[in-house]
Each structure stands twice: as structure tokens, then as C-alpha cells.
Amino acid sequence: MSFTFHKILRNYSNYPVGFYFWGLVALVLGAFILSPVIALVSSLFSTYSQAAQESLSYIREYLLGSVIKDSLILTVGTLMGTLLLGVPAAWVCSRNQFKYKSLVSALLVLPLAIPPYILGFLVTDIKESLVPLLLSIRGQFGFDIYLFAEESSRYLILILVFSSVLYPYVFLAARSAFSGNVKSLEEASLSLGHSAVATFFKIYLPLARPAIISSLFLVAMEVMNDYGAVKHFGFNTFTILLFKTWFELDQLMVAQKLASWILIGVLVFLILEKWQRGRAQFIQNRTNEQTHVSHHTHLLKFTQKLNLIIPLTLGLILPIYLLFSWMIQSFGSLETGWLLDLAKAFFNSLLLGVGVTIIILVFALTILGFMRYSKNRYVKLYNHILMVAGYACPGAVMAIGVLALFTFKEQISWLNQINWLTTTVFGLVFALTCRYYSIAAQMLSQALTRLPKSYDLNAQSLGTRISVSYLTINLPLIKPAIFSAIALVFVDITKELPLSLLLRPFNFETIGTYTYSLVDQGQLYHCAFPSAALILLCATGILLVEFGGWRRATRS
Amino acid sequence: MKKFIILSLLAAMCMSSAQELYIYSERHYTADKKIFAEFTEKTGIEVKVIKAGADELLARLKSEAKAPVADVYITKDAAQLDRATKAGLLAPLNSPIIEAQVPAELRGKENTWTSITMRGRVIVYAKDRVKDQLPVTYMDLADEKYRGRVLVRSSSSAYNRSLLASIINNQGKQEALKWAQGITHNMARPPQGGDRDQIRAVAQGIGDFAITNTYYLGIMETSDSETDRQARDAVNIIFPKSGEQGTHVNVSGAGIVKGAKNVENARLFLEFLVSNDIQIKYQKLTSEYAVAKGVEFEQLQKNWGELSPDTQSLHSLIEYNADAVKLLGIAGWQ
Numbered sequence: 001m002s003f004t005f006h007k008i009l010r011n012y013s014n015y016p017v018g019f020y021f022w023g024l025v026a027l028v029l030g031a032f033i034l035s036p037v038i039a040l041v042s043s044l045f046s047t048y049s050q051a052a053q054e055s056l057s058y059i060r061e062y063l064l065g066s067v068i069k070d071s072l073i074l075t076v077g078t079l080m081g082t083l084l085l086g087v088p089a090a091w092v093c094s095r096n097q098f099k100y101k102s103l104v105s106a107l108l109v110l111p112l113a114i115p116p117y118i119l120g121f122l123v124t125d126i127k128e129s130l131v132p133l134l135l136s137i138r139g140q141f142g143f144d145i146y147l148f149a150e151e152s153s154r155y156l157i158l159i160l161v162f163s164s165v166l167y168p169y170v171f172l173a174a175r176s177a178f179s180g181n182v183k184s185l186e187e188a189s190l191s192l193g194h195s196a197v198a199t200f201f202k203i204y205l206p207l208a209r210p211a212i213i214s215s216l217f218l219v220a221m222e223v224m225n226d227y228g229a230v231k232h233f234g235f236n237t238f239t240i241l242l243f244k245t246w247f248e249l250d251q252l253m254v255a256q257k258l259a260s261w262i263l264i265g266v267l268v269f270l271i272l273e274k275w276q277r278g279r280a281q282f283i284q285n286r287t288n289e290q291t292h293v294s295h296h297t298h299l300l301k302f303t304q305k306l307n308l309i310i311p312l313t314l315g316l317i318l319p320i321y322l323l324f325s326w327m328i329q330s331f332g333s334l335e336t337g338w339l340l341d342l343a344k345a346f347f348n349s350l351l352l353g354v355g356v357t358i359i360i361l362v363f364a365l366t367i368l369g370f371m372r373y374s375k376n377r378y379v380k381l382y383n384h385i386l387m388v389a390g391y392a393c394p395g396a397v398m399a400i401g402v403l404a405l406f407t408f409k410e411q412i413s414w415l416n417q418i419n420w421l422t423t424t425v426f427g428l429v430f431a432l433t434c435r436y437y438s439i440a441a442q443m444l445s446q447a448l449t450r451l452p453k454s455y456d457l458n459a460q461s462l463g464t465r466i467s468v469s470y471l472t473i474n475l476p477l478i479k480p481a482i483f484s485a486i487a488l489v490f491v492d493i494t495k496e497l498p499l500s501l502l503l504r505p506f507n508f509e510t511i512g513t514y515t516y517s518l519v520d521q522g523q524l525y526h527c528a529f530p531s532a533a534l535i536l537l538c539a540t541g542i543l544l545v546e547f548g549g550w551r552r553a554t555r556s
Numbered sequence: 557m558k559k560f561i562i563l564s565l566l567a568a569m570c571m572s573s574a575q576e577l578y579i580y581s582e583r584h585y586t587a588d589k590k591i592f593a594e595f596t597e598k599t600g601i602e603v604k605v606i607k608a609g610a611d612e613l614l615a616r617l618k619s620e621a622k623a624p625v626a627d628v629y630i631t632k633d634a635a636q637l638d639r640a641t642k643a644g645l646l647a648p649l650n651s652p653i654i655e656a657q658v659p660a661e662l663r664g665k666e667n668t669w670t671s672i673t674m675r676g677r678v679i680v681y682a683k684d685r686v687k688d689q690l691p692v693t694y695m696d697l698a699d700e701k702y703r704g705r706v707l708v709r710s711s712s713s714a715y716n717r718s719l720l721a722s723i724i725n726n727q728g729k730q731e732a733l734k735w736a737q738g739i740t741h742n743m744a745r746p747p748q749g750g751d752r753d754q755i756r757a758v759a760q761g762i763g764d765f766a767i768t769n770t771y772y773l774g775i776m777e778t779s780d781s782e783t784d785r786q787a788r789d790a791v792n793i794i795f796p797k798s799g800e801q802g803t804h805v806n807v808s809g810a811g812i813v814k815g816a817k818n819v820e821n822a823r824l825f826l827e828f829l830v831s832n833d834i835q836i837k838y839q840k841l842t843s844e845y846a847v848a849k850g851v852e853f854e855q856l857q858k859n860w861g862e863l864s865p866d867t868q869s870l871h872s873l874i875e876y877n878a879d880a881v882k883l884l885g886i887a888g889w890q
Contacts, residue, residue: 234710
């Protein structure tokens with residue numbers, strides 16, 4: 001019977017059966033990744049109990065206003081901050097050669113190793129030091145002005161905190177965009193009368209626009225995703241609202257509805273951005289031209305140095321100084337057994353990071369491989385959706401999506417026996433995979449599309465199967481990208497907080513949740529040592545990318 | 557014959573293996589570690605503790621209901637214990653010792669839990685800046701004359717929720733909402749930090765009044781940090797009345813999990829916790845009030861003032877908890 005099946009397929013296609021099997025596997029894996037998102041969106045159509053309706057209107061009337069206000073102010077502020085910190089530094093690094101350039105470039109990326117919530121905790125003392133100033137404002141200008149000043153100072157400090165650790169996203173994107181070869185355009189612009197400054201704004205910046213906007217999107221997602229820092233500063237964003245709805249109001253269904261609205265909002269924003277960009281193509285020829293050594297006056301050199309020093313100070317030097325002073329301060333009063341707790345959390349984070357990264361890698365390579373050889377446009381659309389789905393989902397939203405999936409399962413009685421699914425690490429692994437799949441997929445997809453199909457065609461003409469040529473020819477060629485993807489996903493998983501807080505199994509701490517719980521219990525300074533461990537772990541990952549994979553990935 | 561010898565040897569081995577006790581605890585104080593270690597020393601029973609948030613522990617107990625892992629459930633809030641009782645997760649204590657040691661109003665109504673320690677929620681004020689017009693009740697603090705002078709932590713804190721729940725119980729929803737709105741209106745700054753941060757803020761001059769739990773005062777008084785000691789020194793304490801009742805109190809309590817494997821050990825453990833020696837130890841280590849009859853408060857605690865606890869609203873905290881959350885939101889208490 002399989003013989004005739006074979007024959008039928010042969011009549012309809014040129015592909016061997018194994019290819020369809022690969023496709024099926026890719027489809028199923030993709031379905032896994034999409035399932036939380038689908039579960040979330042489907043919850044929009046379910047009816048709600050009386051209590052849920054009441055909670056929803058309660059939220060709408062009393063909580064939504066401050067949530068929208070805080071979310072907008074913090075996001076827009078951080079976007080501006082990261083632009084101001086990242087773009088000038090990227091310009092300096094891409095257009096000039098100077099001593100220790102590669103070291104400085106790597107250091108400029110390093111703040112990514114610091115999760116926003118940790119820096120948020122570390123600046124507590126700085127926040128406190130503003131109190132005398134605020135009190136004198138109250139004395140001089142009255143209570144209402146004081147309240148405004150107090151709130152504004154908190155917004156400002158938090159925006160600075162976010163900008164300091166998130167600007168590397170913008171820096172990386174801008175640096176990559178500015179490094180492309182646009183010499184001809186630049187020369188044309190200069191010869192037609194524009195100054196160097198005008199050239200920057202009229203040529204370089206617009207060309208870098210798509211890259212910078214994608215990085216700004218990442219920044220906005222990180223701000224929306226943050227739980228620790230925002231809570232510590234007393235603000236309310238959508239993530240905090242989700243936590244509140246679930247834990248304080250005890251309404252998981254309502255949280256699901258809110259989460260799906262957030263997801264739709266993000267997707268709409270993504271689509272709008274793409275539509276606004278229109279059909280313009282941002283092509284840069286990739287010839288390896290040397291970055292020219294600029295001859296600048298002393299004044300310009302000083303400005304250039306400032307462009308580098310300010311981000312470095314805010315994102316690296318200040319946090320490290322604060323971290324060390326807290327480590328020294330807390331050393332005397334640490335609880336017995338703290339090292340064991342920290343080691344357990346560290347080990348958990350490591351295991352989780354490595355495990356999920358491997359799973360994501362396998363998924364991504366399987367799905368992307370199938371997409372590479374398939375000519376079907378639905379497959380390409382499916383892949384496109386997969387690359388956006390997790391990307392557009394803040395951590396808390398993804399966690400609630402996974403829970404929505406499991407509660408749906410509970411309605412099927414025989415699956416009820418396995419409700420341990422939600423209480424073991426499986427839920428956490430599943431959610432992290434779905435959330436961070438798209439990061440790996442995008443990096444690997446970019447690298448794969450740069451490989452010419454001729455390698456595969458040559459191999460095929462010599463009798464090799466597609467799968468074999470994929471594994472033995474294409475994958476080794478994109479090793480730098482694989483390397484970078486592994487490191488970036490690992491760093492993201494280790495830094496992650498809200499999803500881990502919501503879905504971690506009983507008695508399971510990651511370094512992130514352990515650090516957060518110490519601060520939550522009022523032991524602020526004690527978070528220094530776990531924070532240092534976390535940052536070291538992430539910094540290793542980032543340095544591996546900077547020195548190892550990234551350079552070669554962009555040059556291939 | 558051989559089989560019988562082997563089997564009986566195995567049985568003997570099982571019986572003489574170490575006794576143990578599993579605890580799910582919401583409390584995370586170093587004092588607990590010391591006291592649990594003392595229990596192990598005294599009885600030889602090994603104590604294994606898992607610490608987590610109240611909701612997490614409750615969800616865990618529910619999912620394990622058919623085959624419980626924990627023997628004892630310890631929380632920081634009476635409402636939580638009542639919630640566990642309602643869900644059928646706690647077994648009756650059946651301990652005459654506990655009944656003799658702890659007054660009835662500090663034990664669960666269905667005899668499923670007992671208090672271990674007690675704490676009051678009081679008002680502190682800046683010694684040097686506030687000379688008159690002191691609030692006598694919680695309601696007073698919501699008055700317009702205290703505008704911009706009150707410091708209190710976030711509404712997400714269970715301590716504040718329970719305080720509001722007790723006010724709902726004593727004076728009704730309308731008054732409770734008025735109180736929440738008044739306090740929010742009077743806040744010197746949007747809520748930030750925990751109770752100790754509010755006391756420190758009073759010392760810094762950000763506000764004149766703060767609402768805090770009593771044991772934080774003791775912790776700061778005996779702290780290693782000079783700033784904390786000075787901050788505690790800068791404030792005086794008021795034990796406010798709640799309507800006609802006394803000061804709002806809440807308790808840390810414990811219950812035995814229904815179907816627990818080590819029920820006898822659990823009972824021994826709870827009796828140990830409410831014994832006079834350990835109650836005195838808790839007072840010394842964490843500055844929480846003892847609940848055992850006849851145990852006198854420490855001098856440090858007596859120096860704070862006279863506590864007349866409002867124990868009757870303890871058992872309605874669970875009833876009004878959800879309302880408290882809503883009222884806090886309506887009042888705009890962040």
C-alpha cells in the first residue's frame with residue numbers, strides 16, 4: 001500500500017516522501033509555538049461569569065487610566081533615551097577607527113547583561129538622595145508642585161535606568177546600518193551642497209530607519225515586559241496590571257482577555273509600522289570598504305568621546321560601582337545558607353537556559369530548513385507568523401497564554417489526571433520556548449537567506465538528499481549566526497523575570513526570581529550577590545556574541 | 557523462615573528511620589530557622605521547610621489535596637488560614653494543649669488553625685514635628701488636617717488589605733471607602749517600599765505619620781544599621797482604635813494539612829510553637845507579640861504602649877478581603 005502511496009505522490013510532485021514528513025514535523029512544531037497565542041486570542045470569544053464582568057469594569061474604571069499613562073510615559077521616554085544614547089555612539093563607532101575600538105564597541109554592548117530590574121533596585125539610594133531637594137521644593141512651592149516633582153523625578157530616573165541598559169539594542173542596529181557602504185550616496189550628497197550634518201540626517205538616518213525602528217520595537221517590548229523595576233518605583237504598566245488581575249483580583253479569565261488585547265495591540269502596531277514604511281526598499285550594497293579614518297578638529301573629537309563615554313558611564317560604570325558597594329555593604333549581614341540558595345538558583349537558571357536554548361535551536365533549524373526548500377507561499381506565511389508571534393508577546397502575556405492552554409486542557413477529563421503539567425518545569429520551558437523562538441528564528445533566517453541556493457542544487461545534482469545537504473553544507477556555513485542566536489536567547493532567558501515568576505514550579509527559583517524575592521522581602525542590599533552572578537552569566541554570553549559570532553555574522 | 561527474618565528486619569529499619577515534618581511556610585524570618593532547629597534538637601524530628609508566597613502555597617496544597625506532601629501550613633495572615641479551611645485543606649487540631657495555651661479568639665473557629673504570633677497595625681508619628689492633634693482612631697488619620705503628611709505602603713500589601721477588611725467589619729463599607737479615600741488623599745507621596753521604608757521616610761521628613769506593623773519597630777530598634785535605629789528613635793507610637801473596637805491585629809498562624817503523613821509530628825510541632833518558652837523566644841527574636849495565655853510582653857514591646865487587640869474581626873478578614881481589594885482600587889490607593 002505504501003508503494004502506491006509513493007507512486008501517487010510522485011505523480012504530483014518532485015519531492016521525495018521524506019520531505020513531506022519534514023514538513024509535517026515543522027508544522028507540528030510551529031503549532032506548539034503558536035498554541036499559547038491561539039489560546040489567548042480564542043479567550044476573547046468566550047463568555048464571562050458575573051464576577052469576571054464586574055472585575056473587568058472595575059479595572060476599566062479605576063486601573064486602566066494610570067496603567068495607560070505610566071506605560072506611555074515610560075515607553076516613549078525610554079525610546080527617546082535609547083535613541084540619544086545609542087545612535088551617536090553607533091555613528092562614532094562605525095565611521096571611525098581609533099585605538100581600542102573593538103574593546104569599546106564590546107563594552108558599549110555589555111549593558112545588555114544587566115536586567116532593568118536589577119539596575120532599578122541599585123539606584124534606590126540615588127532616588128533617596130533626592131529627598132532633601134524635593135522637600136525644599138515642597139517648602140517653597142507647595143504640596144501639589146512637590147507631588148508633581150516627586151512623580152516626575154521617579155519617571156525620569158526610571159526612564160534613565162531603562163535607557164541605560166536597553167540602548168545597546170539601538171546601538172547594535174544603528175552600528176550595523178551605518179557600516180554599510182553608502183560612500184557613493186554620501187559623496188553625492190556632499191558634492192551637491194549638503195553639509196556633513198545634513199548628510200547624516202538626510203541620508204544615513206533614513207537608510208538606517210528600518211533597523212533602528214526594529215530595535216526601538218525591541219526596546220519598547222522590554223519596557224512593557226518589565227515587572228521588577230516598574231513595581232519598585234511604584235508605577236503601573238500592563239504587566240503589573242496582569243499580575244494584579246490574577247493575584248489580587250483572582251480573575252485569571254479576565255487576565256487572559258487583557259493579555260490578548262495587549263497582544264493584538266502590539267500586532268496592530270507592527271502592521272502599522274510596516275504599512276507606513278511602504279514599499280520602500282532599504283538596500284545597501286555589501287562591499288567591504290574600509291571605514292575611512294576621519295580627520296577632525298579637537299572639538300569634534302571631544303564630542304565623539306562624549307558620545308561614547310556617556311552611555312558607558314550610565315550603562316556600565318555606574319551599575320558596576322553600585323553593585324560592588326552593595327556587595328560590600330551586605331556582606332556582613334547575609335543570612336546563613338545564602339550561598340547554597342544562590343547556587344541552587346544559579347544552577348536552575350543555567351539548566352533552564354541551556355535546555356530551552358537547545359530546544360529552540362532544534363525547532364528553529366527544523367522549521368527554517370523546511371521553509372528554505374518549500375516553494376509554497378502558505379508555508380512562507382506560516383513561517384512569517386511564527387517569527388512574529390512570540391516576539392510580539394510580553395513575558396506575562398505569554399505566561400497567561402500557556403495557562404489558558406492548560407485550563408482548556410482541564411476541561412478534557414482524562415487530561416485532568418496530568419495537572420502536574422502546570423506544576424513541573426514543563427510549563428516554564430514551554431512558555432520560554434514560545435516566547436524566544438522568534439529571536440533565534442529571525443537571526444537564523446537572516447543568515448540562511450544570505451546563502452545562495454546553488455550549494456544545495458550542486459549537492460542535489462550529485463545525488464545528495466536535501467536534508468543531508470541542509471545539515472552538512474548550509475548549517476556549518478551559518479555557524480556564527482547559530483552561535484549568536486544561542487548566546488542571545490540564553491541571555492534573554494536568564495534575564496527574564498515576569499514569565500518565570502508566574503510559571504515557575506514550586507520551590508524552583510531562577511537567579512532572577514531569587515533576586516526579586518530578596519528585594520520583595522525588604523532585604524534590598526542582599527540582592528547584590530545574586531545580581532552579580534546573573535550579570536556575570538549574561539555578560540559572558542554577550543561577550544561571546546560580540547567577539548565571536550556577531551562580527552562574522554554581519555560580514556558573511 | 558529466611559523471608560520472615562528479612563521482612564521483619566526491613567520493618568524494623570523503617571520504624572527506626574528518622575522522623576520528619578514537612579512545612580509549607582509563608583514566613584521567611586531567620587528566627588524561624590532557629591526555632592525549627594531547636595525543635596529538631598528537642599524531638600529528633602527533622603524539619604523540612606518550603607517557603608513561598610501565600611497564594612502559591614495554597615494553590616499547591618489544592619493540587620496535592622489527594623496526596624498531601626506537606627504536614628503543616630504556616631501563614632502570615634489569618635484570612636489565608638480561613639481560606640485554606642474553607643477549601644477543606646486543614647484538619648482539626650485535636651490538641652488540648654493548644655486549646656489550653658491559646659485563647660479561643662486567636663484560634664480558628666472550626667479549630668483548624670492556631671495563631672503563633674500576633675502583630676498590631678499602628679500609627680507612628682514624628683516626635684519632633686507633631687506636638688498635638690494626634691489621631692486616636694484609624695478614621696482620624698483620614699481627616700483633611702493631615703493632608704500631605706501620611707505615609708503608607710502599597711495597596712497590594714496583604715497587611716493593608718486586612719486592615720481595610722477589619723474596618724469594613726467594624727464600620728461598614730461606606731465608612732471604609734471614606735477612610736481609604738481619605739488616606740489616599742492625605743498621602744505624602746504615592747506608596748513606595750515596605751513598612752520600614754515608611755518609618756524611614758518619616759525620619760527623613762517626607763511625612764509626619766506612617767502606618768506600620770508593630771514588629772518592624774522592634775526589628776529597627778535592634779538593627780545593626782545606625783540609620784534604622786535613629787529612624788525608629790525619631791517616632792512615637794499610637795495604638796489607634798478601630799471604631800468601637802481596639803487596634804487591628806493580624807496573626808501568623810499554622811494548621812495541620814488534612815491527610816498529612818506525619819500528623820503526630822505536626823501536632824507536636826504546633827504545641828511546641830505555642831509553648832511558653834518558644835513564645836517568649838519569638839518576642840525576643842522578631843518582636844512579634846506572643847499569643848499564649850500568661851506570657852507577658854517584653855519590656856521593649858511594653859514601651860510601645862498599651863495594646864488592646866481587636867481580635868473579633870480576625871475571623872471576618874476572609875469575608876471582606878475581596879471587597880477590600882475593590883475599595884482600595886476605587887479609592888485610587890496605588
